Amino acid sequence: MANSIIIILSILIFSCNLAIFSPVTCSSNNQTNFISFLALKAAIDVDPQGSFNSWNQTTYFCNWNGILCSRRHPNKVVQINLQSRGLVGLLSRHVGNLSFLRTTILRNNSFHGLIPQEISLLRRLEMLEFSNNSFSGPIPRNLSQCSNLVYLNLIDNSLSGVIPLEFRFLYKLENLGLGTNKLSGPISQSIENLTSLIQLSLSYCGLKGEIPKSLAQLQALRYLNLNQNNLTGSIHPSIFNISTILSFVVGSNALEGSIGLSTLPNLRSLLLGRNQLSGRVPISLSNASSLEQLSLPNNFFTGSLSRFGGLSWLQFFSIALNSIKDDISFVSSLINCTNLRVLDLGDNLLHGQIPNTIANISINLYALRITYNQVHGIIPSGMGNLVGLTFLSLSDNNLKGPIPMGIGKLTNLQGLYFVGNRFRNEIPSSFGNLSLLNDLYLDNNNFSRIVPKSLGNCTNLLNLNLSHNNLNGPVPQEIMNLSSISISLDLSYNTFTGLIPFEVGSLINLAYLNLSRNMLSGLIPNSLSSCNSLEQLYLKDNLFGGQIPERLSSLMVLQDLDLSQNNLSGSIPNFLGELHLQKLNLSFNRLQGEVPRLGVFRNKTAISHEENERLCGGLSELNLPPCPSSNSSKKTLSTRLKFFLIPIVTVVALILCLFMFLYRKKPNNNVSSLPSFFETLFLRVSYADFIKATEGFSETNLIGVGRFGSIYKGILDDGQHTLVAVKVLNLIIKGASKSFMAKCSALRNIRHRNLVKVLSVCESIDFQGNNVKALIYEFKANGSLEKWLYHNNEQDISNVEVQNLNMVQRLNIAIDIAQAIAYFHCGTDLRIVHGDLKPSNILLDHDMTACVGDFGLAKIISSILPP
Known part of the structure; x- marks a missing residue:
């Protein structure tokens, strides 16, 4: 209020100064114009372009920005043009004092509030252009007093009410634009009197009723736009008889007939x-x-x-x-x-x-x-x-x-x-030439064979859908490298095999990924954690094994996750309850342990867990059995007892070994005639079987390289999809064959819970005719002891975050190793020396049980001596 009073006083004082010092040039009309212009300026709140900087006391108003005066009458303002200046504010009612105005253009600004009634005083006004602002309230009825109006454009505001009947007096009006407002009622009958109309735009107004057939009287009409209203009824044929019509737009209504x-x-x-x-x-x-x-x-x-x-x-x-x-x-x-x-x-x-x-x-x-x-x-x-x-x-x-x-x-x-046809054969490799493609949809056809690698040239793809076909082979790395795919990638319902390529981590902007209903295998790759824009992830009905990777916890915007119908094992990670999941499907896997109680796990209808028989706990609504409650107390008790019993156990073990050494009878000479360990217990696995299990010894499955060979991770196709580690001997290296025989000899008749279990051996010929020797071990989920001791905070191939071992864990591991060595020395008919005992040869199971492996340097010293 105080600011308004100061502005008005300034206007009055400056007006008096003009009257005293400029009697010739400053008539009463000039004073009126000057006061009105300063009032217009005062009503503006935001002027980002400085359009009103020149509107000051030192400059004659005919030279102000946006003002045009008459050439014949220099003191008479005939035009205000302030279009597209980014102005925010009200339109002052003082505009009605500019009685010589013929043109007013304020379009593309942010004027708000009412259109002042005083505009009706501008009897010479021919053009009123207020489009693309935020004026509200009704259309002033007294605008009809501006009888010289030829052009009236109020499109794209927030005006309400009906089209004034008084508009029928605007006989000279040629252009009327009232579209994109919030009007109501029918198309006014008053418009039929505007026989000079050339252009009529009433789109997006909310008008109702029929199109009046009286519009046929507008014989000068060229452009009629009644689009996007609620008009009903039929279009009278007489309207189509307007011979001058160039454009007839009445779409998005409810017209019939x-x-x-x-x-x-x-x-x-x-x-x-x-x-x-x-x-x-x-x-x-x-x-x-x-x-x-x-x-x-x-x-x-x-x-x-x-x-x-x-x-x-x-x-x-x-x-x-x-x-x-x-x-x-x-x-x-x-x-x-x-x-x-x-x-x-x-x-x-x-x-x-x-x-x-x-x-x-x-x-x-x-x-x-x-x-x-x-x-x-x-x-x-x-x-x-x-x-x-x-x-x-x-x-x-x-x-x-x-x-x-x-x-x-x-x-x-x-x-x-090309969706939903019967196209067959391969996807043409020439599609790789379509480098500008944003959307490629080939789903629901009969395409077969492999996906052409040339699709990797389509570096502008946003959507790729190849689902519901007969495509096979590996998922091309070239597709997973297309970081442009940001909306959806759907390869579901095909027969893709192998691993999810590591390159999937390149899809950092992807929102939807569907690889369901394929034959993909191996572990869910940690690189998926780089896809931190994923909202929907579907991997159901494949052959994935191992645990749910902890690194998926980085998918903070994930809403829908489906891992059902796979071979996933281990526990349900707690981080799934910390994500903002709305739907989670873990059914038909081999998950075990306690179900979390946070986030999505609180909503029974949002989670599916069926056919995971070893799950327990969780909310009562899930109807799962309770988890054992005495485990923690038993572990605490056993931890305490070990500190007291270790010395006793060690002494007892030494006594037992000495007793067995002194009194054990000589082995039966017929032992060698019994069926060997290999013959009775080993799985029969061919070279082709473990080629398939390791994806052809893919580098992505390589988990270690030793002195005499390499170790690969794989999944056996034995009906249970057993996760294994395959050690392939490099027979070129001197001593490799001897190492293989040492392993076979050492493992022939031994078995212990703290020794790495051998599932099978293979001595065969590969597809090129070369000799192949390999051993297949049981896979140990927590990797080697070396990683836990010396590689903190790194990730091993089992997707387990390696952390510091506490003292109890270290003690348990030491006891496990000691039990294995005691078994070597005095628990079998043979006296075996491991010869290469080190952290990298100690493997840890899912429950951190230590197992001794790698018997490449093992030696059989002798049989137990007779008493």
Whole structure:
């Protein structure tokens, strides 16, 4: 309030100064103009471009920014033009004092509040341009007093109420724009009196009722836009008799009935989409020789189509979402439409085969859509000649056969949609030429064989969907390297094999990933943790094993996770309850242990856990058995007892070893005739079996390299998908064969809980005729003791975060090792020396039980001596 008083006083004082010191140039009109302009400035809150900086006391107002004075009468302001200045504020009622104004342009700003009633005082006003602001309230009725108005544009504001009846007095009005407001009621009958109207725009207003047939009296009308309202009823045929009409836009209403079009030689745009119009598309349209846009989608048109070959200016043609029943061969008639850019025939009853002549349609065509029809046959090879295409959709038809390689010539394509047909054979490698593609949808077809690596050249892909086909082989690393894929990647319902490529971590912006219903195996890769934009992740119905990786805890925006129908083991990690998951499916796995109680696990309907028989605890609603409650106390007790019993156990063990050494009887000479350990207990595994288990000794499965060979992780196809470690001897290295024999000899008749269990051996010939020797061990989930002792905070191949071992864990591991060595020395018929006992040869099971492995340097000293 105080600021307003100061501004008004300043205006009055400065006005007096003008009257005293400038009697010649400052008439009372000048004072009025000056006061009004300063009031306009005072009502502005934000002026980012400094448009009002020149509006000051030192500059004559006719020289101010945005002000234009009459040439014949220099002191009379005839125009205010402040368009696109970013102004925020109110429009002062003092604008009504500028009585000589003819033009007022304030469009593209942020004026708000009411349009002041004082504007009606501007009797000379011819142009009022207030579009794209935030004016609210009703349209001033007394605007009708501005009888010289020719141009009135209030489009894109927040005006409400009805169209004033008083507008019928604006006889000179040629352009009326009230669209994109919040008006109500019907189209005012007053408009029928505006016989000078050339342009009428009432779109996006919320108007109701019928289109008054009295609009036919506007015989000068060229542009009529009633789009996006709630208009009902039919379009009276007399409206189509306005011979001057160039553009007729009444889309997105609830209009019904047929179209009674006569010959409209000047018609350029007819946009009737999203109504309830019916009947046949008028034949007379084929004679509208000036027609550029014909848009009739989402109606109830039926029957066949006229041939539009004579419409040489036609650019946009859409009859989508109707019930047009015709042969697709009619597109041959469009060959003469050399300016055609968009052709949309989708969602109709079109049938037949796409004619070869489609290759001769306009080279300017950039969008072609024939989806959801009954078109059959093959894609004409000549379609590759439509090099201007940026959008091509032939989805949901009965097309078959291989896709012609010529599609790869459409290098401007950004969207390619071939969904739901019967295409077969491989995906053409020429698709790799489509480097501008954003969307590639080939799902629900019969594509087979491997995915071409050339798709890795499509470096602008946002969406890739190859689901529901018969694709096989490994998932190409080249696809996973496409960091541009940020919306969706769907490879589900195929027969992909092998591991998820490590390169999946390149998809850092991906929101949706679906690899379900394949034959993917191995561990869920830790690199998935780099995809921290994932919202939906589906890996169900594959052959994944191992534990759920802790590193997936970085997927903080994940909402839907499906890991069901795999071979996952271990416990459910707590971090899943800390994510913002809305749905989690872990059913049909081998998970065990206590179910968390946080986050998604609090909602019974959001989690599926069926067929994980060793789960326990969780919320009572999950109906799981309680977890054993005495474990912790037993562990504490056993930990305490070990400190007291270790010395006793050690002494007792030494006594037992001495007793066995002195009194054990000589081994039976017939022992060698008994069936060997290998013959009775080892699995029968061929070279081909463990080639498959290790994905052909893939580097991604390499978990260690020793003196005499390499160790690979793998999954045996034994019905239980056993996770194993395969050690392959490098027979080129001297001593490797001897090491293999030492292992076989040492392991022949020994078995102990603290020794790495050997599941099988293989001595065979590979596919190139070379000798192969290998041992298959039981996989140990927590890796080697070396990693736990010397590689803190690193991640081993078992996806377990390596941490510092506490004292109790170290003691337990030492006891396990001692028991294994005691067994070597005096627990068998043979006296065995390991010869290479070190942390890297001590492996830890899922419960941190230590097992001694790698018997490459083991030696059998002798049999136990007789007493």
